[in-house]
Amino acid sequence: MENNEQTKETNPTPDDDAKRKSVAQAIQQLGQTNVPQLESNIYCMNVIGQVEGHLVMPPQNKTTKYEHIIPQIVAAEQNKNIEGMIIILNTVGGDVEAGLAIAEMIATMSKPTVSIVLGGGHSIGVPIAVAADVSFIAETATMTIHPVRLTGLVIGVPQTFEYLEKMQDRVIRFVEQHSNIGEKNFRELMFRTGDLARDIGTNVIGKDAVTYGLIDRVGGISSALSELNRMIKERKESTQEELLQ
Template identity: 80%
Template structure:
């Protein structure tokens, strides 16, 4: 019996390794470390992929993976809070807004932290959390939305683009301290970005203009998230 168990052990270990590798390749996640936690970590990295599949060499955050994870975190009673880690160049506007709306409407406490970059449509995702952090060296690019591919040069196209722009601006201003007027001024500023119009804000500048709540690192974000969790527990006990 013991000999049979010993013979099966390498096969079981190999199956576990294979499952970990598949999870890492498909979702960018691994089960290491194995510490059971009451906090769910949601990474938003690379390019936010929407309805069109990006080239295989691009690092992407696929919305069809992220949305079920948010739903699972919301429903799981063992998860008490969510931390969103951003290092993204932006991507699909509607996919990014969908992720941001889901984060904003979660009943559980949420904290976001921008590490490296939280550009373009990454801005709404960052501000969607209850409290947002940014590292001192991290940057955020605020610019108007653009259309890729065939664009029909008729008034309806530009009206659609303007309405989509308004949706992004309203969401950001609603979930941060920056006003719509200031946001539009930052978006349409010329001369700062060499190949685009808009503004690139770094660390403390993002906090100064009211886009992000605080400057800090991962320990600051987790400390704040635990504070929000304890506050929510206290409210439920009353």
């Protein structure tokens, strides 16, 4: 028996190697040996840093790639074990079309969704935040609303400005449809001068975002999860009633 145990220690199995590697990665990335693992009926999706679209950002930028996010949304929608999704936002914004694509997919999910803005939900992060069924914002979190801009070389022809205007209208229309703010008020926040240095736009903090009708409620992670669980329970009950009828 002792020889067998010694052989097992000197010749580790592939499973043992995998476990050791995972522990090493956890120590390296998270500074801890045990990573909390919990099988949950709620899927957590993060939109962190800059929303990366058709252009690849420099390696030092913290980014959320839309080609990674879209398959996650599809998988959450199809997975029978997932009953709801929470979207955590702390983003500076980014690619407008990529952000709108993510927002449209969240808005068209059949399962309950809740978003929470922590830190910041700026620029194209605004449509992503309001795309959920119910949106939350932390008291200290901020949201920057400003006109659509292009970076880099822009050819100053009327077609360029027309394209920007149409893209801007898409953003405004989406936000209006998925929040309690009207088009007139949202445009006023977007084109306000004086709030942002050498720029136009508005920076709203926590409670102000709710007052404007942009976000539904002020709250943290516990409030967001409580609301999501309530929505999941309500959906189950309505499904059972339909089956009984």
